[in-house]
Amino acid sequence: xxxxxxLHKSYKTGSTSLHxxxxxxxxxxxxxxxxxxxxxxxxxxxxxxxxxxxxxxxEGSYYLDGVPIKNLNEKIAARYRNxxxxxxxxxxxxxxxxxxxxxxxxxxxxxxxKRKERIERAMSYLEKVGLAxxxxxLPNELSGGQKQRVAIARALASDPKxxxxxxxxxxxxxxxxxxVMDLIQSINEEGRTILIVTHEHDIAQMTKRIVNLKxxxxxxxxxxxxxxxxxxx
Ligand code: ADP
Ligand code: MG
Numbered sequence: 046x047x048x049x050x051x052l053h054k055s056y057k058t059g060s061t062s063l064h065x066x067x068x069x070x071x072x073x074x075x076x077x078x079x080x081x082x083x084x085x086x087x088x089x090x091x092x093x094x095x096x097x098x099x100x101x102x103x104e105g106s107y108y109l110d111g112v113p114i115k116n117l118n119e120k121i122a123a124r125y126r127n128x129x130x131x132x133x134x135x136x137x138x139x140x141x142x143x144x145x146x147x148x149x150x151x152x153x154x155x156x157x158x159k160r161k162e163r164i165e166r167a168m169s170y171l172e173k174v175g176l177a178x179x180x181x182x183l184p185n186e187l188s189g190g191q192k193q194r195v196a197i198a199r200a201l202a203s204d205p206k207x208x209x210x211x212x213x214x215x216x217x218x219x220x221x222x223x224x225v226m227d228l229i230q231s232i233n234e235e236g237r238t239i240l241i242v243t244h245e246h247d248i249a250q251m252t253k254r255i256v257n258l259k260x261x262x263x264x265x266x267x268x269x270x271x272x273x274x275x276x277x278x
Contacts, residue, residue: 046207046238047073047096052105054091065091066102067261073240075206078233078271080249081242083258089242090211092258096240097209098126110206127156131200131208135215137192139184139199146171146180149199156203170198174228190221197228201237208232210241214248219277226251226274247277 054066065088073079083089094100095107098114107114109129117125139148150167158166171177174194184192193213200208213229214222226248233239233253241252249255250272257265 046075046077046110047071047240048106048108049096050106052092052095052102052107054088054095054100054102065261066095069105069261069263071256071263071266073207073238075238076233076236077254078230078239078252079241079254079256080252081240081256081258082244082246082249084244087258088261089244089258093209093211093240093242096207097130097132098122099132127152127203127205129206131203131205133193133196133200133208133210133213135212137184137189137196137216139192139195141184144181144183145176145187145195148184148195149202152199152203167198167202170202171195173201174198188221189217190224193217193221193225194228197225197232201232206238208237208239210239212242212244214243214245222248223251223274223277227278230271230274247272 050070052066052069056063056065069092081089081092091100095102112125140151143151146164146167149170150163153163153166168177168180171180174197176191176194176198179187179191187195214225217225229239229241230251243249250269251274253271254268256263
């Protein structure tokens with residue numbers, strides 16, 4: 046599903062350059078649930094943003110479901126992003142003046158899907174994350190865990206091949222984190238490929254494979270015995 050080879054990324058600010066990713070190689074097969082770990086500043090978000098086509102590497106290759114991701118014009122990039130990828134962020138990034146339902150339906154609007162079908166599909170994803178009764182509520186009427194569930198429903202609404210989540214539990218207390226991880230595990234069990242970034246070891250243990258990033262390189266890449274999130278709730 047994902048194949049990257051010798052990926053490099055630097056940030057240039059004025060005359061200084063910060064080499065953040067220094068030759069990353071890894072592949073993710075369909076149906077995997079992978080966590081990318083590493084201390085703050087190790088380049089986790091940089092890597093996830095490149096995988097999510099929100100940013101581009103300086104060097105190296107990236108194939109997403111067999112498609113080379115390089116030098117795409119913005120229109121094609123947007124189409125690929127929509128087709129292949131769903132993104133979840135630590136801070137939820139919901140639109141504050143739109144209801145839960147309208148937040149979930151928004152990506153479908155950009156795909157040109159008619160309103161009736163948008164609403165039906167958005168509602169089915171809200172049901173899936175257990176939030177159908179909250180459909181008409183605004184984000185500030187929801188708890189952190191509920192907001193993240195809405196964000197996950199929104200990321201899934203366009204039926205992406207890969208779900209990418211940057212610190213999805215970073216703003217949540219531990220019980221709520223486990224509930225969100227339980228949802229992520231069940232979405233993975235349906236066959237969806239998922240990559241999450243986290244710096245929390247117990248969250249990483251709930252995935253099936255841990256990739257450790259340090260000083261811009263992968264220092265460890267290990268399959269783990271997945272801990273079921275519900276054990277902790
Ligand atoms: P992590 O997610 O692991 O905490 P990041 O990928 O966000 O790490 O950042 C890696 C390094 O790159 C950090 O030193 C950070 O300050 C720097 N960095 C991140 N984004 C930018 C940017 N847009 N411009 C300049 N430096 C950046
Ligand atoms: Mg980060």
